[in-house]
Amino acid sequence: MRILIFNWRDIKNPNFGGAEIATHEIAKRLVAWGHEVTLFSSRFHSGKEEESVDGVKVLRAGSPFTVHLAAFWNYQKKFKGNFDLVIDQIHGLPFFTPLYVKEPKIAYIHEVAKNIWFWEWPLPVALAGFLGDFLLFRLFYRNTNFITGSNSTLNDLQSVGIPKKNIKIVRYGVPKKTVSQSYRKEKYPAVIFVGRIYRAKRIEEILKAAKLLIKKYPKLQLWIVGKGKKKYEENLKKLVNRLKIDPCTKFYGFLDEKKKFELISKAWVICATSVKEGWGLTIVEAASVGTPAVVYNVGGLKEVVINNKTGIICQKNTPESLAQNILKLISDQKLRSKLEENATIFASSFSWEKTAKEFASVINQVVKAS
Numbered sequence: 001m002r003i004l005i006f007n008w009r010d011i012k013n014p015n016f017g018g019a020e021i022a023t024h025e026i027a028k029r030l031v032a033w034g035h036e037v038t039l040f041s042s043r044f045h046s047g048k049e050e051e052s053v054d055g056v057k058v059l060r061a062g063s064p065f066t067v068h069l070a071a072f073w074n075y076q077k078k079f080k081g082n083f084d085l086v087i088d089q090i091h092g093l094p095f096f097t098p099l100y101v102k103e104p105k106i107a108y109i110h111e112v113a114k115n116i117w118f119w120e121w122p123l124p125v126a127l128a129g130f131l132g133d134f135l136l137f138r139l140f141y142r143n144t145n146f147i148t149g150s151n152s153t154l155n156d157l158q159s160v161g162i163p164k165k166n167i168k169i170v171r172y173g174v175p176k177k178t179v180s181q182s183y184r185k186e187k188y189p190a191v192i193f194v195g196r197i198y199r200a201k202r203i204e205e206i207l208k209a210a211k212l213l214i215k216k217y218p219k220l221q222l223w224i225v226g227k228g229k230k231k232y233e234e235n236l237k238k239l240v241n242r243l244k245i246d247p248c249t250k251f252y253g254f255l256d257e258k259k260k261f262e263l264i265s266k267a268w269v270i271c272a273t274s275v276k277e278g279w280g281l282t283i284v285e286a287a288s289v290g291t292p293a294v295v296y297n298v299g300g301l302k303e304v305v306i307n308n309k310t311g312i313i314c315q316k317n318t319p320e321s322l323a324q325n326i327l328k329l330i331s332d333q334k335l336r337s338k339l340e341e342n343a344t345i346f347a348s349s350f351s352w353e354k355t356a357k358e359f360a361s362v363i364n365q366v367v368k369a370s
Helices: 018-032 067-079 116-118 123-140 151-159 201-212 230-243 257-266 283-290 317-330 333-347 352-369
Strands: 001-006 034-039 050-053 056-061 084-088 105-109 145-148 167-169 190-194 221-223 250-253 269-272 293-295 311-313
Touching: 001 018, 018 034, 018 283, 034 067, 056 250, 084 352, 105 352, 116 123, 116 167, 145 151, 145 352, 151 167, 190 201, 190 257, 190 283, 201 221, 201 230, 201 317, 221 257, 221 352, 250 283, 257 283, 269 283, 269 317, 283 333, 293 317, 311 317, 311 333, 317 333
Parallel strands: 001 034, 001 084, 034 056, 084 105, 105 145, 145 167, 190 221, 190 269, 221 250, 269 293, 293 311
Antiparallel strands: 050 056
């Protein structure tokens, strides 16, 4: 099968995230199984216009703001009639493929932004985006087949007018190599955050929780891993200074997979305090190396934590509740050992191989039915 994927970023983009990881893990396996996969995304500094990444043909044009127009233009000039399936990957703004793509198509979405708009954009833009979630899906995508990775996103899609019968859930995976990878835990409690650095992640909540925790554990360490919005990161560092938690806090920036998993393995607990998530990929990655999670009670995150078995879901989404639950975990070695073991078992049920096979099954069904 010849497959064309529209996505605003690809795996080599400096700002790639969990969505790009999922797309690439699936795409490279589809190539290995004999499919031809072309991914069209935006350009970035030092990025080539065309290259092959693990067998996936990557084409780049436009910026993150113009890539949707570039996709339309290139479809009309190059792509039309040359593919068996087009995958429209949606991040905030869709590619509007139902308006012009004649081939069978699937919308691949990881989360419906909803209130995230108000955390990341000025009010006029946020309001337009928020209302657009309700209008665009109903107007243009109601009869389109969707793939998503979580029940929370399935529910969000239904709330904006997509019939449940058009939505298939394909769970995400974790790299096989990490499941058996293990490092010795730090001598003193270490709390880690892994993800993109932007406001909707509410990382300041973790900093405030750390301030409460060091009163009892003065040698506690807090590791912030990831990159994103520079201004937000600067504000976080200023908050670290005001809270006087500089000695225990370290910002690592972007890390390669090996170093990332080394840190996750050494940590006692991973935290996530997002406004919402499509799914908690880093939480399952942490579970795969025996690091339990303490997370806020929001869609996506609560799907990847079995409360009091593989981690803890906060009853209240506050720094105080976060600190209380981290304290519960790090002060009780028996509980922590139980959660570490359970987390590893839980994560072993996820693999990118399984994800890609389920994804392939869905796209085959869609193409055959068209």
